[in-house]
Amino acid sequence: MIDKHIGVQGTEKREAFENELRIDLLGEAIKQARKQRNLTQEQLGELVGVQKAQISKIENSVKNARFETILKVFDALGAKVNFHVDLELK
Numbered sequence: 001m002i003d004k005h006i007g008v009q010g011t012e013k014r015e016a017f018e019n020e021l022r023i024d025l026l027g028e029a030i031k032q033a034r035k036q037r038n039l040t041q042e043q044l045g046e047l048v049g050v051q052k053a054q055i056s057k058i059e060n061s062v063k064n065a066r067f068e069t070i071l072k073v074f075d076a077l078g079a080k081v082n083f084h085v086d087l088e089l090k
Contacts (some may be wrong), residue, residue, distance in 0.1 A: 023061070030073055039077075040052075041059070047076035048069065058070065058073060
């Protein structure tokens with residue numbers, strides 16, 4: 001169904017769609033971890049050193065957040081972060 005409506009894997013439109021989806025999942029993971037630790041956005045912001053509005057933006061649209069800030073958020077939440085990078089040989 002995704003191939004039909006968005007495009008097949010490897011196309012520019014499909015790659016953009018999948019990147020958006022990953023970004024949304026990251027924001028949702030932060031939100032769920034914050035709630036599991038019974039923290040408000042304001043409390044998490046204080047732990048990280050940013051305003052509540054910045055935490056809200058990260059949870060709703062990570063696109064505009066600095067990578068360093070996202071790492072600080074995960075650190076404040078006591079979350080372990082793993083990165084997996086696959087490089088395609090051309």
